[in-house]
Amino acid sequence: MNISIQDIIHVFSVLFLIYGLIIISGYIFSAFFSIIEIRDYKRKNNFQDEVALLQSANLPSISVLAPAYNEEANVVENIRSLLTLNYPSFEIVIINDGSKDNSLQKMIDTFQLEPEELVHYHYIPTKKVRGIYKSKIKAYKNLRVIDKANGGKADALNTGINCCNHDLICCIDVDCILERNALLKLIRPFLNDTKRVIASGGIIRVANNCVIEDGRILEVRLPGTFIARAQILEYFRAFLMGRMAWSRVDGLLLISGAFGMFDKKTVIEAGGYDHSTVGEDMELLVRMRRIMREQNIPYTVGFVPDPLCWTEVPENKQILMRQRNRWARGTVETLLKHKKMLFNPKYGVLGLLSTPYWMFFEWLAPVLEFVGIVFFIILVLLGQVNFQVFAIFFLVVYSFSVLFSITAIYFEEYSFQQYKKPKYMFQLMRTALLEPLFYHPIVMWAAVKGNIDLIRGKKSWGQMTRTGLGSTTKK
Amino acid sequence: MEFNSFEGAEHWPFILKINLVLSLFFLVLTLAFVALVIYLRIRKNRMEAYRTRFDRKLIEFFNHFLFDEDFKRAAELGDFKFRYLKTAYDHKLAIKQVLIFDENLKGESSEAIKELFNGLGLYKYLLSDLKAKAWYRQARALYALSKLGIKVPEALVTPFLHSNRVELRQQAMLYFLNTSQENPLAFLDDLDRELSLWQQVFIENSLINFDLEVPDFGRWLNHDKSSVVVFCIKMVVSFNQFQNIPLLIEALDHTDEGVRAQAINSLKIMEVTDALQLMTANFPYESPSNKRAILYAIEKIGTAKDLRTLVSAIGREEENLQIDYYKIATRFENEIPVRKLINPDNITNDWADYQYYSKRVLQGA
Amino acid sequence: MVIEDNPMVVKSLEFKLSKDGYDVVVAEDGRTAMKLLSESAFDLILTDLMLPFVSGNEIIEFIKSECPDVPIIVLSTSTQEDIITEAFTMGVDDFITKPFSPNELSLRVKRSLAKV
Numbered sequence: 001m002n003i004s005i006q007d008i009i010h011v012f013s014v015l016f017l018i019y020g021l022i023i024i025s026g027y028i029f030s031a032f033f034s035i036i037e038i039r040d041y042k043r044k045n046n047f048q049d050e051v052a053l054l055q056s057a058n059l060p061s062i063s064v065l066a067p068a069y070n071e072e073a074n075v076v077e078n079i080r081s082l083l084t085l086n087y088p089s090f091e092i093v094i095i096n097d098g099s100k101d102n103s104l105q106k107m108i109d110t111f112q113l114e115p116e117e118l119v120h121y122h123y124i125p126t127k128k129v130r131g132i133y134k135s136k137i138k139a140y141k142n143l144r145v146i147d148k149a150n151g152g153k154a155d156a157l158n159t160g161i162n163c164c165n166h167d168l169i170c171c172i173d174v175d176c177i178l179e180r181n182a183l184l185k186l187i188r189p190f191l192n193d194t195k196r197v198i199a200s201g202g203i204i205r206v207a208n209n210c211v212i213e214d215g216r217i218l219e220v221r222l223p224g225t226f227i228a229r230a231q232i233l234e235y236f237r238a239f240l241m242g243r244m245a246w247s248r249v250d251g252l253l254l255i256s257g258a259f260g261m262f263d264k265k266t267v268i269e270a271g272g273y274d275h276s277t278v279g280e281d282m283e284l285l286v287r288m289r290r291i292m293r294e295q296n297i298p299y300t301v302g303f304v305p306d307p308l309c310w311t312e313v314p315e316n317k318q319i320l321m322r323q324r325n326r327w328a329r330g331t332v333e334t335l336l337k338h339k340k341m342l343f344n345p346k347y348g349v350l351g352l353l354s355t356p357y358w359m360f361f362e363w364l365a366p367v368l369e370f371v372g373i374v375f376f377i378i379l380v381l382l383g384q385v386n387f388q389v390f391a392i393f394f395l396v397v398y399s400f401s402v403l404f405s406i407t408a409i410y411f412e413e414y415s416f417q418q419y420k421k422p423k424y425m426f427q428l429m430r431t432a433l434l435e436p437l438f439y440h441p442i443v444m445w446a447a448v449k450g451n452i453d454l455i456r457g458k459k460s461w462g463q464m465t466r467t468g469l470g471s472t473t474k475k
Numbered sequence: 476m477e478f479n480s481f482e483g484a485e486h487w488p489f490i491l492k493i494n495l496v497l498s499l500f501f502l503v504l505t506l507a508f509v510a511l512v513i514y515l516r517i518r519k520n521r522m523e524a525y526r527t528r529f530d531r532k533l534i535e536f537f538n539h540f541l542f543d544e545d546f547k548r549a550a551e552l553g554d555f556k557f558r559y560l561k562t563a564y565d566h567k568l569a570i571k572q573v574l575i576f577d578e579n580l581k582g583e584s585s586e587a588i589k590e591l592f593n594g595l596g597l598y599k600y601l602l603s604d605l606k607a608k609a610w611y612r613q614a615r616a617l618y619a620l621s622k623l624g625i626k627v628p629e630a631l632v633t634p635f636l637h638s639n640r641v642e643l644r645q646q647a648m649l650y651f652l653n654t655s656q657e658n659p660l661a662f663l664d665d666l667d668r669e670l671s672l673w674q675q676v677f678i679e680n681s682l683i684n685f686d687l688e689v690p691d692f693g694r695w696l697n698h699d700k701s702s703v704v705v706f707c708i709k710m711v712v713s714f715n716q717f718q719n720i721p722l723l724i725e726a727l728d729h730t731d732e733g734v735r736a737q738a739i740n741s742l743k744i745m746e747v748t749d750a751l752q753l754m755t756a757n758f759p760y761e762s763p764s765n766k767r768a769i770l771y772a773i774e775k776i777g778t779a780k781d782l783r784t785l786v787s788a789i790g791r792e793e794e795n796l797q798i799d800y801y802k803i804a805t806r807f808e809n810e811i812p813v814r815k816l817i818n819p820d821n822i823t824n825d826w827a828d829y830q831y832y833s834k835r836v837l838q839g840a
Numbered sequence: 841m842v843i844e845d846n847p848m849v850v851k852s853l854e855f856k857l858s859k860d861g862y863d864v865v866v867a868e869d870g871r872t873a874m875k876l877l878s879e880s881a882f883d884l885i886l887t888d889l890m891l892p893f894v895s896g897n898e899i900i901e902f903i904k905s906e907c908p909d910v911p912i913i914v915l916s917t918s919t920q921e922d923i924i925t926e927a928f929t930m931g932v933d934d935f936i937t938k939p940f941s942p943n944e945l946s947l948r949v950k951r952s953l954a955k956v
Contacts, residue, residue: 013490020497043611044642054676058709119802121795191673192641194702265764389491396494399501406508413512422516429509534848538855542942575848582941 005384012375016393019368024400026361031407034244038415041305054184059191061089062183062261063164066174067156068094072101076110078174081215083142087183091142094174095160098127098150107145112136116144120163124272127151129159153257154273154280161264161272169267171281173258173311177207177215182308186261189302198266198288200302201255203239205418206232207310217310222424227320229431230439231313236408240305240415247303251354253289255301257281259309266292266299277337279330286338286350293347307416321446328450331362366447398436405432526568532559533572541580541587552594566600570619573597577623592623605631610640617646621653636662645674652681660690669702678706679713693719701731708734712741724750732762739765743772751777759788763796770799779807786833789826797826841865843873843887843899844915849938853886856942857949870899877906884953889916889923900930911952915940 064082068075075094082092096104107113113133120129126148133145148159157171168190170183179185182202189200208223223229246252255262257280270288273280285301292299314320335342335358342359344351379385409428412418419425536555539546560566577588592598604616605627617635620627635647652659659682670678682689692707696719708726711719726738727750735757742750754769761769766789773781782803789796842857844850845868854864865882867873870891877885885903889896896914903912911933916923924935933952936945 017490017493046611046615058679059676060672117805119798121798123795188673191676192671194669194671392491392494392498396498396501399498399505403501403505403508406505406512410508410512410515413515417519425512425516429512530847531851534851535855538852541852542856542859572848575846576852577939579846579849579939580852580942581939582944584942 005379005382009379009384012372016372020396020400022360023365026357027400027404027407030241030245032245033248034241034411035414037244037248038240038305038411042415054187059088059187060168061091061166062087062168062170062187063160063166063264064090064092064170064172064183065157065160065164066092066094066172067097067153067160068099068103068174069097069150069153069156070099070101070103071174072099072103072106074175075103076106077215079107079111079143081177082174083140084180084215085178085183086180090183091144091165093160093164094143094145095156096145096147097152097156098148104145104147108133111140111143111145113143113145123162123268124158126155126159126162129163132163152275154275154277157280158272158275161267164264167264168261169264170259170261171257172309175312176204176258177212177217177310178259179306179308179310180216182259183261185304185306185308186259188304189300190261190263193300193302196266196292196297196299197263197302198292198299199255199260199262199285200304201243201252201260202304202306202308203243204235204256204258205307205310206235206313208312208315210310220418220420222419222427223315225315226431226434227317227439228313228315229428230435231320233405233408233428233432233435234443235313236412237404240411241408243303244305244411246354247301249349249353250300251349252301252303253286253350253354253358254282255285256309258311262288277330277333278326279334282330283334283337286334286341289350290338290341290347293350305415307418317442321442321449324443324446325450325453328363328366328447329454331358332451332454335359335363363451366444367451369444370448401436401440402432405435522564529559529565529568530572533569537572537576537591540591541576541584548590549594552591556595560595563600566597569595570597570601574619574622589623589625592625598625601625602627602631610638610643614640614642614646617643617650621646621650624653626654637667641671644668645677648674649677649681652678652685657687658690659685659687660695663695663698663703666698666700666703669700670706671702675702675706675709679710682710682714689714691719692716693722696722696726701729701734704729704731704734705737708737708741712744717745720745720747723747724753727753727757732765735761736765736768739768739772743768743775746776748776751781755781755784758785763793766793766796767799770796770803774803774806779804782807783833783837786830789830791826841867841873841876841882841885843867843870843885843891845869845888845891849888849915852942853945856946860946860949862949873899874902877903881907882910884911884913884949886913886915886949889914889927897926897930900927900932904931911955913948913952915945 064085066078066082071078079092079094094107096107113135116132116134118129118132120132127150129146129148131147133147135141135143144163146159146163148156151159160171161169168187170186172178186200186202190197206223206228207217208225208228209221210217211219211221223232243252243254260281262284266288267284270284270291272284274283274287277283289299289301314323335355338355341347341351342355347355376385376390406429409425409432413425419428536551540548540551560569573588573592577585580588601616601619604612605620607613607616613635617632632647632650635643636651638644638647648662651662655661660678689710692710692714693716695703695707698704698707704726708723710716711723720742723738723742723745724747726734727742729735729738739754742754751773754772758766758769770782770785773785782800786800789800842850842853842864844853844866847868850866850868854866857864865876867876873887873891887896887899887903891899896916900912900914903910912931913934913936914927914932915936915938916927917938927935933955934948936948
């Protein structure tokens, strides 16, 4: 008995080491490529002011699509701030996804909307459109409101695609705060490349506790709660290190649902958003890439690292866990749906690097971690743990997590330095020390729970998605 | 392997040793990054403070130079250069200020700014940047030169037109655009890559601010890069070069879909009704998006009759085209019985009815 | 008074106008400008249209209500016709586009002051 447990421990240690090596190589990969990408981006943009030029030019028109479900409290304010975006030619399309509150009436009253003729294209099948509204007032001529039967976020966006006028669409969460030049910056990848650009995405920043006036960030502040600060670190890691690096090797798999621009034609060819998954944003991009690859059309996906979109992250543990639960299910659903791409050299970087990375880091990491902890607890119960050994294992994991976060802080400092006060930097470093102990277990458990829910066949787009539209924002 | 009997580290199993070493390694790296963050922060703050001070000095000096009649220009220039312009960073800041002044002031001041630029030895600095190895220094130098309209030996810039870095190609184009005395678009002749939209934007912008005569774009309407053709078709419209309309009509038969799309659009904007015949003739063979563009061209410059000739060419399954057709038809005459077409459930059936109906209208029944 | 947020333009205007013998007060954003305007009187106001915090039109409206007789000269990068006409209908006296010629500007300032 004793011997066999020893053997298990030994195997466990070796597995731990192998897994650790994979993680470390992932870390080195993202640090390396993202630092190159950030450096290049800085060099490209340090001498010229393109915004002024862009403003004056004939640029492609953009349709901004914003689904709204029960957003009565803020929808009017949010629309007002969207209308002040700095771009020569765009329309705002608000899709009222069968809200149960008074949002529609509120919009009609404030902006003096009147119904338009109910004609729209049928590129993608959707739930029934009840009405299309336009404002009587000239100042709001860029605004259109679509009223439709409830069908979830994906369905709302598809309806927007059917009803909008322009060839580029920018999908956003109605409650996020966009920088005034956000569209000008986000469209740059589309202008720059002679290949077909199918999408471009940006970095999401945490708006909690920032000074906001008229839908604009006046002063960037660090949130007061630990749980929000920990998410700032997470976002640094995910965007400044993760997505930057993926964009360098053109292997980006996810453009945030909160802020991304797409080529409408390609979206329609791919069939639009899939409403059977909770990870509709990730799934769409993966499907678009897959289709381009299968049809052998040269294409690219752009990424803009400037801070353009700010969003409120949950400061409540329950809401956070629900959000992470949803993300975990979205990831797994997407990977399963496109499992053909995994390790498939036919899909190039996507097949050999991106999808395996997502499998190991986004899907399996929390699960394996959880198994490891369960295993450890069993050992404790059996009295088989040498605490010296435990301390060393713990130390290596902990020091690695801290290193990871500190590197991400360094990247922020090197690139955009949004947190101006030195005090904030030190607070963030302190958060980096505490985060692995007090925050990480929460999100890990939420992800594991997401996996369990998925296996138990929980309807993925039931009540969950709807709360998602209302109270939480997707990364 | 004895797990439960550690006496000293030297007896530890291999795995534990590795872990320990790794932890220490991570710890050291972490500390290094913390130090790096602090260092960066301090350096950035220092540089920021230095820059503010230096900028103020530069602005003050420039103002005296430009507006103070009693200012001994030559002597003060030499003095300022000797006393303050030492590092590469100083030069960079000085160039930036010169650019800002140049951007905001015109008239008599423009000449004085050039004098300032040369007097401070910034020309030499830019030349050395241009000859540097790093692409971003070269690009920056080209940018400054083209902004200020300062010429350097052409042999230094021409190679950049074919550089592998898009930024350099772009800045080189800008340079030629802004400094050439005649034919600013000569570089298009031997362009061997497609023009990106962004390049088109800044070329157009430079042309708008161009003092000399804008070239005749007919010259490149047969260029073998389709993006160049697309760009030139757009420019024909922007600069009202009506003499090129026959070439635009020819472009309706171009092999590239994008070129045809741009031709349709431009002819629509220029209201060339003569082009409608060819457009409607091409309609059945066009791509879906170009079919749509043709419909909207008819909306602007055609008649209800032109529109009706296309009914038979729109297939039952082309639902979205039918919707466009419907939108346009209602704008011509309201009594067209297409109102029922808007119901998505039976749109295709209704379309068949409508095709039959319009055939009879066309025959005069 | 000069209302302008570009430090280079501010400094140049301050220098040039002081040379011409005027007392120059600078406000670098809309809020400061409004505060200064309500505290003291000015002979002429030179303003940009793109300012932090307050839009150009709001500034003009504010000046018109606070001190309707003070001449306003707008200094803006905008060359769009509708923006220029809108400014004139709101009652500004002159519109100068950037890039501007400093000598011309000083002449225009002189002329506007002479009119009062």
